[in-house]
Amino acid sequence: MAEMAEVPRERVLxxxxxxxxxxxTLLLLVGFIFFVxxxxxxxxxxxxxxxxxxxxxxxxxxxxxxxxxxxxxxxVGIVMYYAxxxxxxxxxxxxxxxxxxEPELYRTVENLCIGSGLxxxxxxxxxxxxxxxxxxxxxxxxxxxxxxxxxxxxLDGNELEAVMAHEMCHVGNYxxxxxxxxxxxxxLVALVSDLMLRFTWFGSGRRSSNRDKGNGAIGLIILAxxxxxxxxSPIVATLxxxxxxxxREYLADSCGALLCRNPGALADALExxxxxxxxxxxxxxxxxSLWIENPLKEHSSFLNGLFNTHPPVQDRIRILRAMG
Numbered sequence: 001m002a003e004m005a006e007v008p009r010e011r012v013l014x015x016x017x018x019x020x021x022x023x024x025t026l027l028l029l030v031g032f033i034f035f036v037x038x039x040x041x042x043x044x045x046x047x048x049x050x051x052x053x054x055x056x057x058x059x060x061x062x063x064x065x066x067x068x069x070x071x072x073x074x075x076v077g078i079v080m081y082y083a084x085x086x087x088x089x090x091x092x093x094x095x096x097x098x099x100x101x102e103p104e105l106y107r108t109v110e111n112l113c114i115g116s117g118l119x120x121x122x123x124x125x126x127x128x129x130x131x132x133x134x135x136x137x138x139x140x141x142x143x144x145x146x147x148x149x150x151x152x153x154x155l156d157g158n159e160l161e162a163v164m165a166h167e168m169c170h171v172g173n174y175x176x177x178x179x180x181x182x183x184x185x186x187x188l189v190a191l192v193s194d195l196m197l198r199f200t201w202f203g204s205g206r207r208s209s210n211r212d213k214g215n216g217a218i219g220l221i222i223l224a225x226x227x228x229x230x231x232x233s234p235i236v237a238t239l240x241x242x243x244x245x246x247x248r249e250y251l252a253d254s255c256g257a258l259l260c261r262n263p264g265a266l267a268d269a270l271e272x273x274x275x276x277x278x279x280x281x282x283x284x285x286x287x288x289s290l291w292i293e294n295p296l297k298e299h300s301s302f303l304n305g306l307f308n309t310h311p312p313v314q315d316r317i318r319i320l321r322a323m324g
Contacts, residue, residue: 018254025251028244032182035240039189039233040066040073043196045226049219050200056219073192077184084180085144088136088290093282094126094146105147108161112168116259121145121171130280131155131273134290135167136176143171150278155269162266163273166256166292173255175248179241179289186241190234200227239307245289246311253316257323267320274313 044066045055053061099106106123113120121137124146131151137143145167147160155163170176257263273293283295289309296309 018251018258022251025244025247028240028247029178032185032237032240032244035233035236036185036189037066037070039192039229039237040070042226042229042233043192044069045222046196046200046230049223049226054219055222069192073185073188077181077188080184080187081138081180084184085136085138085142088287089124089144089146091282091284091287092126092134092146092290093128094124097123097125102152104157105152105160105164108157108164109145109168112161112165112259116168116172118168118172119143121168125149125152126282128281129153130278130295131276132280132291132293132295133163133167134287134292135170136290137171138177138180139174140171143176145171148280150276151273154272154276158260158262158265159269159272162256162260162262163269163292165260166252166266169252169255169259170248173248173251175252176290179245179248182241182244183289186234186237189237193230193233196230197227242289242307242309245309249292249310250316250319253320254323257320263320263323267317270313270317270320 041062044062044064047065048055048058048062055062097106099110102123102125105125109123110120112118118140121135121140121143122145124144126132126146126148128148129150130148131154133145133147133151135143135145145164147164151160151163253266257266260266270293280291280295283291285296288294288296293313294308294310
């Protein structure tokens, strides 16, 4: 606990952290968009090759197939995007509450909305003894914030305000929209990758004559590179999504500290949440990134946390204490 409370020698300015996190997020997002476009071209290369198209002599057909694939994926993604909020709330459980039912939580969110200028979201309580909280919704106008019963029982007023400030910043920064879109795209990449690999496997015998027409060594190399990229794409896309998720947690910490004007309270809250031994009953991999702290504590990570949905809580606490 003492190690988690360690304060760095240099002060950390809130606005500096916010600016750095926004720049990192932008770089990650641009990289992700470029990667998805590259994946679409690789998938189109496989389809074109197995359809008898010479990808060396006729690259325009590959690009047309890629563009058509992106349009179809966008349509599917839009449907999944609009259904995402209802799915998240259903998976995590809980019930919507009024000011009369949960006066402290409701007034805390209400005051934060006044301070931030955000619309009042719907407030939910998840009947779970583990302390945690999350936000959902496509925009501030149709947002939802939720706290577990454990959070309400185990945190004091200042800590509760700091946690809800963090969640309101997710809403105000459109993190819920951004991460939903990225999650949908990662899911589509994984689905298309699986379809492409099945297509390659089952079409290898039937399309051998077409593949040999005019492609030559260069065509075969291009096909091999495309297949390798498609195989690795789900892993790379997942790593980029998780990196983006971790960056948005840092940003919400900084913005939340600015909103509640008490970074120490948010650090104390994270310390209590991380140290609490009670597991979150509704925890699952699909929605773990939404919670303020990773609820899947029993799942260890490797490769320096590349597969973590959240930054190391020790780093978050250290930075917050340096803001005080």
